[in-house]
Amino acid sequence: MSKLRDAIIPAPLRKVAKPGTTPPKGPAPSDLKTSPPKRQGDLDATLEKAKEAPVETVAWLDQRLGASGFLTGMLFRKVPKGTNWFYTLGSATLFAFIVQATTGVFLAMFYTPSATQAYASISHINNEVPLGQFVHGMHKWGSSVMVILIFLHMGRTFFFGAYKYPRELNWVIGVVLLILTMTMAFTGYLLPFDQRSFWASIVGININGTGPIVGPYLSDFLRAGPELGATTLSRFYAIHMLLVPGAIIALIGAHLYLVVKLGTTAPPWVKAERPKIASPVAELEAGAGNGHVNGHVNGYERADGHDGTGATSA
Amino acid sequence: MTRRRALTIGSQAIGGLAGAAIILPAVGFAVAPIFHRGKERWEKVGPVGDFVEDTYRQVVFTETEGIGDAGKQTAYIRRSSADLEEEPGKFVAVSNRCAHLGCPVRYVEAAGNFICPCHGGVYDFQGRRIGGPPVRPLDQFQTRVRNGQVEVGPRYSVTNQLDPVRARDPGEFTGGIWEYLYPPRPSTFPAP
Numbered sequence: 001m002s003k004l005r006d007a008i009i010p011a012p013l014r015k016v017a018k019p020g021t022t023p024p025k026g027p028a029p030s031d032l033k034t035s036p037p038k039r040q041g042d043l044d045a046t047l048e049k050a051k052e053a054p055v056e057t058v059a060w061l062d063q064r065l066g067a068s069g070f071l072t073g074m075l076f077r078k079v080p081k082g083t084n085w086f087y088t089l090g091s092a093t094l095f096a097f098i099v100q101a102t103t104g105v106f107l108a109m110f111y112t113p114s115a116t117q118a119y120a121s122i123s124h125i126n127n128e129v130p131l132g133q134f135v136h137g138m139h140k141w142g143s144s145v146m147v148i149l150i151f152l153h154m155g156r157t158f159f160f161g162a163y164k165y166p167r168e169l170n171w172v173i174g175v176v177l178l179i180l181t182m183t184m185a186f187t188g189y190l191l192p193f194d195q196r197s198f199w200a201s202i203v204g205i206n207i208n209g210t211g212p213i214v215g216p217y218l219s220d221f222l223r224a225g226p227e228l229g230a231t232t233l234s235r236f237y238a239i240h241m242l243l244v245p246g247a248i249i250a251l252i253g254a255h256l257y258l259v260v261k262l263g264t265t266a267p268p269w270v271k272a273e274r275p276k277i278a279s280p281v282a283e284l285e286a287g288a289g290n291g292h293v294n295g296h297v298n299g300y301e302r303a304d305g306h307d308g309t310g311a312t313s314a
Numbered sequence: 315m316t317r318r319r320a321l322t323i324g325s326q327a328i329g330g331l332a333g334a335a336i337i338l339p340a341v342g343f344a345v346a347p348i349f350h351r352g353k354e355r356w357e358k359v360g361p362v363g364d365f366v367e368d369t370y371r372q373v374v375f376t377e378t379e380g381i382g383d384a385g386k387q388t389a390y391i392r393r394s395s396a397d398l399e400e401e402p403g404k405f406v407a408v409s410n411r412c413a414h415l416g417c418p419v420r421y422v423e424a425a426g427n428f429i430c431p432c433h434g435g436v437y438d439f440q441g442r443r444i445g446g447p448p449v450r451p452l453d454q455f456q457t458r459v460r461n462g463q464v465e466v467g468p469r470y471s472v473t474n475q476l477d478p479v480r481a482r483d484p485g486e487f488t489g490g491i492w493e494y495l496y497p498p499r500p501s502t503f504p505a506p
Binding site: 115116193198199202203205206207209210212213215216217219220221223224225226227228229230231233 | 347351352378415416482484495499502
């Protein structure tokens with residue numbers, strides 16, 4: 001494993017060994033003060049230098065960024081036993097978001113967020129722009145893919161109990177990301193401005209309006225007025241491509257930070273190995289056996305403690 | 315209070331003011347439409363003689379300007395009927411916007427009912443709900459006669475007894491305590 005690590009990580013990114021822990025590499029030069037060995041041809045020297053260029057570039061950057069510690073910690077972090085394909089759903093959702101962001105940027109180059117021109121600009125994208133239908137299709141179907149993946153990811157987190165201490169905050173951030181994803185799906189639906197999106201948005205806004213007291217004002221806010229009008233489309237467009245994506249990117253950053261910081265959980269069917277230290281069960285059995293203590297003993301035995309929390313609570 | 319503490323509070327206050335100077339106008343800009351009421355507009359939909367008492371005539375007029383066909387509204391218009399104990403000499407303009415979630419309803423001549431295609435809402439000849447999920451009767455538009463022409467104006471909602479109230483969005487109940495749970499919005503016109 002360490003060989004593979006050495007092969008992947010460039011030398012400047014490796015952790016520096018403590019002095020004295022590595023064996024000396026061959027005999028030391030007999031006289032350190034002699035001049036360096038004579039250079040070979042110019043070509044050889046250049047090639048030699050060129051070989052070192054990538055490493056030197058990375059080293060130059062790392063001296064200024066100090067990112068190697070963070071990157072090795074993030075990319076080579078330990079994962080628990082039993083980690084399986086279900087753990088890729090979060091990355092899959094992230095990938096779906098990246099697809100949406102990329103295709104969205106290129107769609108924005110051709111789309112006109114105006115009530116009178118939106119439909120025509122989408123027709124133009126679909127029928128005349130080279131690969132336009134393909135990119136539009138990726139964005140349209142990709143949105144459904146992202147919604148499906150984010151729900152599967154949430155289900156995995158729920159059924160594996162991965163929302164428990166100390167990861168509650170990451171669950172909360174995830175719920176906000178889910179709401180923002182639904183907001184993206186809702187606001188994006190209006191943008192083609194055909195019959196389907198027009199009536200779907202009217203129904204969606206009216207469902208928002210059925211909330212007591214704040215509902216009517218929320219509808220007016222979404223529509224920018226009492227009726228769906230010209231500003232509704234630009235409002236949805238601004239929410240869809242400026243407001244919510246910014247929030248999603250920021251929250252994905254926080255979400256990933258916490259994943260790296262806290263690590264992932266093992267699946268619930270993976271039991272923790274028994275500690276090798278002297279068994280507390282035996283110690284407690286030797287002592288006074290009242291019900292309180294027995295409860296603790298049972299708690300200890302049952303604690304699967306795959307993230308160490310069960311054991312500390314006992 | 316120490317000098318350090320006074321300066322801390324002072325600089326935080328200035329930072330807060332600077333932040334508010336950016337955030338408040340932006341938020342105000344976004345929520346301003348809630349408090350803005352557009353100009354009242356009236357549109358001619360046909361001469362008085364076009365409309366009768368016992369059936370509706372469908373008219374299409376512009377409710378929201380600047381967005382082409384999307385800003386058009388459909389209303390069903392008839393003369394008020396003495397048989398239905400309505401004030402004589404008026405014109406009734408029923409909106410085709412379903413009171414459930416806003417789908418377009420259609421007047422079905424054979425049944426004498428308004429029927430919604432989306433979730434099966436049914437309304438009687440006067441627009442009262444008689445079936446399906448809608449929560450109140452169909453909305454109406456104000457009407458008036460100018461130079462022999464019927465004109466339609468702002469929208470208003472009605473209670474189950476057909477008493478006019480300020481326009482509500484679809485899905486919102488009217489009358490009684492609902493007038494407080496779904497408060498009237500400043501962007502709508504007062505009921506006639």
